[in-house]
Amino acid sequence: xxxxxxxxxxxxKYWHLKTVLSEALDSEFAVGEILPNERELAARFxxxxxxxxxxxxxxxxxxxxxxxxxxxxTVAPPRMxxxxxxxxxxxxxxxxxxxxxxxxxxxxxxxxxxxxxxTGRDEPVHVVRRSRVTHGQTVAAELLYVPxxxxxxxxxxxxxxxxxxxxxxxxxxxxxxxxxxxxxxxxGSARADDAKELDRLPGAxxxxxxxRFVAEGRTAALxxxxxxxxxxxxxxxxxxxxxxxxxxxxQAS
Amino acid sequence: xxxxxxxxxxxxKYWHLKTVLSEALDSEFAVGEILPNERELAARFxxxxxxxxxxxxxxxxxxxxxxxxxxxxTVAPPRMxxxxxxxxxxxxxxxxxxxxxxxxxxxxxxxxxxxxxxTGRDEPVHVVRRSRVTHGQTVAAELLYVPxxxxxxxxxxxxxxxxxxxxxxxxxxxxxxxxxxxxxxxxGSARADDAKELDRLPGAxxxxxxxRFVAEGRTAALxxxxxxxxxxxxxxxxxxxxxxxxxxxxQAS
DNA sequence: TAGTGGTCTAGACCACGTT
DNA sequence: ACGTGGTCTAGACCACTAT
Numbered sequence: 001x002x003x004x005x006x007x008x009x010x011x012x013k014y015w016h017l018k019t020v021l022s023e024a025l026d027s028e029f030a031v032g033e034i035l036p037n038e039r040e041l042a043a044r045f046x047x048x049x050x051x052x053x054x055x056x057x058x059x060x061x062x063x064x065x066x067x068x069x070x071x072x073x074t075v076a077p078p079r080m081x082x083x084x085x086x087x088x089x090x091x092x093x094x095x096x097x098x099x100x101x102x103x104x105x106x107x108x109x110x111x112x113x114x115x116x117x118x119t120g121r122d123e124p125v126h127v128v129r130r131s132r133v134t135h136g137q138t139v140a141a142e143l144l145y146v147p148x149x150x151x152x153x154x155x156x157x158x159x160x161x162x163x164x165x166x167x168x169x170x171x172x173x174x175x176x177x178x179x180x181x182x183x184x185x186x187x188g189s190a191r192a193d194d195a196k197e198l199d200r201l202p203g204a205x206x207x208x209x210x211x212r213f214v215a216e217g218r219t220a221a222l223x224x225x226x227x228x229x230x231x232x233x234x235x236x237x238x239x240x241x242x243x244x245x246x247x248x249x250x251q252a253s
Numbered sequence: 254x255x256x257x258x259x260x261x262x263x264x265x266k267y268w269h270l271k272t273v274l275s276e277a278l279d280s281e282f283a284v285g286e287i288l289p290n291e292r293e294l295a296a297r298f299x300x301x302x303x304x305x306x307x308x309x310x311x312x313x314x315x316x317x318x319x320x321x322x323x324x325x326x327t328v329a330p331p332r333m334x335x336x337x338x339x340x341x342x343x344x345x346x347x348x349x350x351x352x353x354x355x356x357x358x359x360x361x362x363x364x365x366x367x368x369x370x371x372t373g374r375d376e377p378v379h380v381v382r383r384s385r386v387t388h389g390q391t392v393a394a395e396l397l398y399v400p401x402x403x404x405x406x407x408x409x410x411x412x413x414x415x416x417x418x419x420x421x422x423x424x425x426x427x428x429x430x431x432x433x434x435x436x437x438x439x440x441g442s443a444r445a446d447d448a449k450e451l452d453r454l455p456g457a458x459x460x461x462x463x464x465r466f467v468a469e470g471r472t473a474a475l476x477x478x479x480x481x482x483x484x485x486x487x488x489x490x491x492x493x494x495x496x497x498x499x500x501x502x503x504q505a506s
Numbered sequence: 507t508a509g510t511g512g513t514c515t516a517g518a519c520c521a522c523g524t525t
Numbered sequence: 526a527c528g529t530g531g532t533c534t535a536g537a538c539c540a541c542t543a544t
């Protein structure tokens with residue numbers, strides 16, 4: 001037969017689109033460049049806008065694109081390597097690692113956190129909020145849960161709340177001896193408050209890094225940090241400059 | 254005024270839906286239970302099917318649901334903790350960690366990999382494929398790139414390819430002294446082949462763990478492992494049984 | 507063959523940032 | 526005010542799994 005094998009394996013349109021766009025990004029666009037808008041791209045490829053969006057969503061998930069409402073779709077720079085677990089075993093706030101205390105108050109933690117901290121169900125704990133800024137961008141938001149028993153000498157008079165109190169809690173925590181820590185990473189979606197801090201929409205994909213700090217045989221603190229999954233590559237160990245990435249990258253003029 | 258504050262902050266429908274469903278999952282459904290189908294759920298909530306699907310997608314991303322074409326939507330068990338980086342610094346294949354060699358052949362690596370390996374552009378390297386099985390489920394697929402210079406004594410006669418050769422490459426690799434290794438984690442989407450191995454659709458969200466093995470000052474091997482993001486929580490360090498999770502969970506009868 | 511989730515369409519309106 | 530991406534609808538058909 002003279003027929004070429006058309007769609008004998010019906011690859012989804014959005015998948016094929018994604019491939020085509022991905023190659024175009026490598027060869028025809030520079031980092032920071034603005035793509036044509038969705039309606040035009042859809043028309044150009046002869047698909048419905050929803051289908052085009054499905055392809056764009058995937059590319060954004062992979063960190064190739066950045067979309068902003070009211071602005072447009074731009075070509076994203078390669079993901080930045082963000083070091084997690086500097087030097088292995090240190091209390092939070094010890095190193096100058098880009099974490100900035102935001103505020104702190106006393107609140108009842110979620111049930112799952114209370115369980116990990118081995119505190120009573122209704123016992124309030126210190127909740128320290130911090131945000132991490134790298135290369136001028138907020139890449140992570142953290143909630144650090146510290147049981148009152150972990151910082152017994154904290155004076156309530158110092159500051160009732162706010163960044164000053166956050167620093168005080170961290171300072172008291174660092175006076176204890178850190179036995180060990182363990183960490184886990186999983187995929188999540190940004191809660192409304194985290195999303196705002198990270199300059200993303202609610203539900204945006206994030207990498208949730210949970211760290212448990214152990215001192216004197218007990219969980220002395222629990223950190224839940226949410227990193228922007230689109231722009232961050234979490235690195236562990238010495239050098240964080242390994243670049244495993246797609247093709248050529250140029251800079252927008 | 255007698256008006257209640259209706260939608261003064263117009264929260265998206267799918268977002269609200271997600272919240273409602275999430276609570277229902279906690280209180281009214283058991284792990285493994287099958288939800289009503291999408292058309293019925295959409296009708297029940299009075300939304301279009303696409304909107305309902307947007308909520309389900311998010312819940313699946315968070316590991317709360319599992320959807321299978323032709324079958325239905327089921328309540329997912331809590332994510333399993335998968336240890337990454339057992340004992341810190343060991344060659345792949347040393348520990349009994351659930352990794353199984355699949356096959357191996359000589360191929361030209363992607364440009365980015367060749368760069369990290371510091372091999373010549375067109376120089377073929379050993380590509381070992383392995384898959385990791387935990388609790389009876391394939392949770393990860395790996396491509397391990399090993400330059401020929403890292404396993405100089407590998408005899409070509411042993412086996413031309415296949416699992417036997419994969420084991421041979423690993424064995425030779427383990428004879429060298431491992432200096433250090435560094436690792437990074439980022440979000441990706443499954444390529445077609447990985448997706449098949451992981452029993453997911455192409456484009457499914459995965460956690461990509463890249464490990465660089467250093468021996469004699471050079472990158473002796475590079476591992477790119479893709480983990481199912483929906484079912485896995487990657488753990489680092491001693492105990493991997495910290496459970497930071499949502500509400501109550503029951504078991505399906 | 508029946509029922510499920512996956513893909514796709516062609517519209518509409520809304521929220522947001524810029525001008 | 527305008528243009529962007531974000532949300533939503535009401536359909537249609539397809540691919541897969543189980544019976």
